[in-house]
Amino acid sequence: MWKRDEAVRPASGQPTGAPPPSQSVGTSAPRPEPAHHMEKDNVNIGKSVVIKGELNGSEDLTIEGHVEGTIQLRDHVLTIGPNGRIKAQVFAKAVIVQGEVTGNVTASDKVDIRDNGSVDGDIVSPRVAIAEGAHFRGSVDMQRKAGAPPAQPQKPAAPAAQTAAAGAPQAPAAQRVGV
Amino acid sequence: MGLLDRISTRKIEPESAAVVTAAVDDPVFSTKALRKFLACLRSNESAALIDLGAVVGSNVTFFGEQLGCKIFVQDILADLDRLIREGRPEAMPALLRTRFSEESSSIDGILCWDVFDYLDRPSARALADELTRVLRPEGALLGFFGTAQPRERGYTKYIVVDETTLRHRSYAAARGRQSALANRDIIQLFSTLRVSDSFLLQNNLREILFRKPVWEGQK
Numbered sequence: 337m338w339k340r341d342e343a344v345r346p347a348s349g350q351p352t353g354a355p356p357p358s359q360s361v362g363t364s365a366p367r368p369e370p371a372h373h374m375e376k377d378n379v380n381i382g383k384s385v386v387i388k389g390e391l392n393g394s395e396d397l398t399i400e401g402h403v404e405g406t407i408q409l410r411d412h413v414l415t416i417g418p419n420g421r422i423k424a425q426v427f428a429k430a431v432i433v434q435g436e437v438t439g440n441v442t443a444s445d446k447v448d449i450r451d452n453g454s455v456d457g458d459i460v461s462p463r464v465a466i467a468e469g470a471h472f473r474g475s476v477d478m479q480r481k482a483g484a485p486p487a488q489p490q491k492p493a494a495p496a497a498q499t500a501a502a503g504a505p506q507a508p509a510a511q512r513v514g515v
Numbered sequence: 516m517g518l519l520d521r522i523s524t525r526k527i528e529p530e531s532a533a534v535v536t537a538a539v540d541d542p543v544f545s546t547k548a549l550r551k552f553l554a555c556l557r558s559n560e561s562a563a564l565i566d567l568g569a570v571v572g573s574n575v576t577f578f579g580e581q582l583g584c585k586i587f588v589q590d591i592l593a594d595l596d597r598l599i600r601e602g603r604p605e606a607m608p609a610l611l612r613t614r615f616s617e618e619s620s621s622i623d624g625i626l627c628w629d630v631f632d633y634l635d636r637p638s639a640r641a642l643a644d645e646l647t648r649v650l651r652p653e654g655a656l657l658g659f660f661g662t663a664q665p666r667e668r669g670y671t672k673y674i675v676v677d678e679t680t681l682r683h684r685s686y687a688a689a690r691g692r693q694s695a696l697a698n699r700d701i702i703q704l705f706s707t708l709r710v711s712d713s714f715l716l717q718n719n720l721r722e723i724l725f726r727k728p729v730w731e732g733q734k
Contacts, residue, residue: 449572464579466572473570475587478579479561 383419391424399435410444418452431461433470440474541684543676547714548657548722550678552624555655555711555726556582562623565615565649567591567630569672569686577675584623589614591630591642592670592688599689607634608641620651627658628673629720631704632692639696643704652729656708661695663719 378396381387385401392408399407400417407414407426414428420435430445433453441447443461454471464476556562562584566574570588578586594614598604625646631639650656659673668691674682701723702710708725715721 464572464575466570466575468572470570470572472588473590475585476575476579477585478575478583 381420416453541674541682543680543682544716544718544720545679546681546722547679547716548712548724549675549681551712551724552626552655552657553581553678555653555724556584556624559584559623561585563587563617563621564624564626565589565617565622565646566626568626568628569593569670571672571674574673574675587617587622592633595633595638596689604635604690607638611638611641611645615645615649617649619648620654622649623651623654625650625654625656627656629659629661629671629692631658631696631701632661633670633688633690635693639704647705647707647727650708650727652727654727655711656705656725656727658701658723658725660701660721660723661692661719662715662721664695667691 378398379393381397381399381401381403383400387401387403387405389405390408391397391403391405393412394409396413396415397407397409398415398417399420399422401419402421402423404423405425407422407424407428409428411429413430413432414426415432416422416435416437418434422435422437422439424437424439426437426439426441426443428443431441431443431447433441433447433449433455436454438456440457441455441459441461443459445461446463446465447455447459447461448465449455449467449470449472451467451469453467456471456473458474458477459472460477460479462478464478466472556564560583562582564578564582564584565587566578567589569590569592575586575588578584591611591614594610595604595607598606598610627646631642634642646656667685668688669685670688672684672686674684676682696704698721705725708727710723711726712724713721714723
């Protein structure tokens, strides 16, 4: 009986209607490892949790609560959930912002401010994505790696709608208008 | 591809389609001055850039990748909107005089877009003074100025498609464009800068690229 109950129980955090594809529901007991693995690799700080101080970790972290101070996940992903409120200096491999962050964010890989996410502070990261509808106030420093050449100018594309008024499009100098 | 992957892909399809539709609906215009503006900044390994418009994620990515620069996003129009909604637009010049914490002559490039079209004269004066102060010698300032009498009430986000193309996306504004600035007014606003290039486009927009001259003592 106990085994049969376990077979139909979804893994923690998994939607009930979407079992893992490799799992044959009702015919065999699921392996406990995947669920256990998820819990081990992604820690969640819930809505009601308030942390003041220094937060260090060596696994991915999702914050839905309030954190003030410093957050360091040097080699892991920090996700600020929609309910997360952060007043902290953040250092992580990647930072995904769906809630509110006040403070500087440094990521060695990427900062991703999603729709309705908010950042008030300076961002340092080689890759930055800011969604339409996100709030951002501060500076973005996408430092080139040492020795990396600057990006080549993009090949000009023919504009779809409009060209300059005076002169032929091929002769920019002739389009200049004295002021 | 697993079952979950296929399900999640199907879920986001309508959103993606909406984004694509919105992007297609936005008019696209050519720009002559942006390429020159970028050329001014490419020589600098660690350029610092101020963007006065609304934050546009793809622009941040574009300038970051093209220039590897530090970008300061200063949404002046959001400040203007807030003051107008609070019923005290007269506070704008004072706000602008304290808005920029950057050191004098520390910024390599400034993207004004069409912000000046939405400011009254005292605010435009205050902003021009501050921008001129923070711009370093040989730095570049790019501004768009409407040449026709304003009709529409919205702001415009200028989304960089490439060096010669901008997508114009309108969004709501508390107050519309002010009267169009004449050439002499623009020149007077930036009297300590020199006009490097000026282009008049068919969409009644004048693009002006200013450079800050290097004085003898600064060489």
